[in-house]
Amino acid sequence: MDKDKLFDKVMANWPLHITLFVVVMICEAINTIVIKTPVGNMLLLPMLFAMLIGLLLYLAKGVTWIGDEQSHLASNFVIIAIAPFLAKVAVTTGTQLPQVIAAGPALILQEFGNLGTIIVALPFALLLGFKREAVGMTHSIAREPNVGLIASKYGLDSPEGRGVMTTYIVGTLLGTIFIGLFAGLVGSTGILHPYALAMACGVGSGSMMAASSAALTTAFPDMAEQITAFAGTSNVLSNADGIVMTVFIGLPMCNWLYNKLEPVLGKGKHI
Amino acid sequence: MLEKFKEWLLILCISCTIVIFGNTVNTLTDANKEAWLSPLANIPGVLILLIISLIGLILAELIPQVHVSIWITLIGVLLAMPYNTVTGPFVAAEVGKIGLLPLATPILAYAGVSIGKDWIEFKKIGWRGIIVAFLVMVGTYIGSAIIAQLILKAQGII
Incomplete structure (x- = not known):
């Protein structure tokens, strides 16, 4: 998109803004729906309906005023529009600053937990028949900086490149909704403390952090301030250290584990 | 600017x-x-x-x-x-x-x-890819939460 004309494009697409205004009001009016399951509660948040309706409006043939042009415009819009949300998280972090500093060691060390993706997902990827794709898929949570890293190291046409794009695209389309539902579900089981779960919300994606931390604040309203502050701080840390962690630990560890596990688990057909 | x-x-x-x-x-x-x-x-x-x-x-x-x-x-x-x-x-x-x-x-x-x-690209991804991507998210979330839980416990915050 021609960046110079973004202002005019935002202005010209007023039907998009009016439509989404109405969508947001309807979603807020429905408010959170709680579904009780044997393992825990699923929290259907207004933001998750809103995302789904936004996608359906794009896909609906009859909605001619929301198409490819508006989809590209919305991408640029989101990058700026997320700022007030980040500001709210920052202000809450400020009010909780003494608690955040006290929890500093946990906040910093939990960053290494992002490597959990390799331990959990790589063996399954091999069992499902993936070869080198598995390294691209599971070496990190595959947000933009990681895609850039894999692209420069292996190229996006390589198996590793196809793998990282798979996780990236699934994460983009379903990641926010999935992590929002998952955080609420794990929270309601009571196995891990809400503070610990809050610190896990920062994975380097603003919308994933929004959905997972909002699910936790809804499930534990008495701890909402602390949850927001811990989630926000961990997201800033992930933004700052994410790619360094991947370059020096994540990718080497994933390649090492691949070489150990592939001969054992990778018996399936190459797909 | x-x-x-x-x-x-x-x-x-x-x-x-x-x-x-x-x-x-x-x-x-x-x-x-x-x-x-x-x-x-x-x-x-x-x-x-x-x-x-x-x-x-x-x-x-x-x-x-x-x-x-x-x-x-x-x-x-x-x-x-x-x-x-x-x-x-x-x-x-x-x-x-x-x-x-x-x-x-x-x-x-x-x-x-x-x-x-991204919908057209998404439709090309099979169920195996979706499962692995979900496990990636589960892994990073649970991994971070477990470490945070252990340190917060050790510090006596929770």
Whole structure:
């Protein structure tokens, strides 16, 4: 998109803004729906309906005023529009600053937990028949900086490149909704403390952090301030250290584990 | 710079308008309906967030080595921290009226439209790819939570 004309494009697409205004009001009016399951509660948040309706409006043939042009415009819009949300998280972090500093060691060390993706997902990827794709898929949570890293190291046409794009695209389309539902579900089981779960919300994606931390604040309203502050701080840390962690630990560890596990688990057909 | 500033202001005004009314609808329909807030009552808090956003975006444009989310965090923390007795109480009280959920809903509505263009690529991914991608998210989430739980326990915070 021609960046110079973004202002005019935002202005010209007023039907998009009016439509989404109405969508947001309807979603807020429905408010959170709680579904009780044997393992825990699923929290259907207004933001998750809103995302789904936004996608359906794009896909609906009859909605001619929301198409490819508006989809590209919305991408640029989101990058700026997320700022007030980040500001709210920052202000809450400020009010909780003494608690955040006290929890500093946990906040910093939990960053290494992002490597959990390799331990959990790589063996399954091999069992499902993936070869080198598995390294691209599971070496990190595959947000933009990681895609850039894999692209420069292996190229996006390589198996590793196809793998990282798979996780990236699934994460983009379903990641926010999935992590929002998952955080609420794990929270309601009571196995891990809400503070610990809050610190896990920062994975380097603003919308994933929004959905997972909002699910936790809804499930534990008495701890909402602390949850927001811990989630926000961990997201800033992930933004700052994410790619360094991947370059020096994540990718080497994933390649090492691949070489150990592939001969054992990778018996399936190459797909 | 001026052209960019105009773009930011326009986009922030549109999204903040949705937040001002969304917060009212949210407070009218949540568990504590008596404590609902009128759109007028939401304006000071939303304005503070808009100003923090604008300053953060400008600083990130001038000093791009520091990511915009870090600038915004820095400004927000300095304005609201308890050691700042000048702006702290006012900023905390006004921004406290604006819920985390109503702030995120408009972003995700636009994000829903924006992911539409990835739909064709998504349809090519089989069920195996989707399962692995979900496990990637589960792994990073649970991995971080377990480490945080152990350290917080060791520190005696939980």
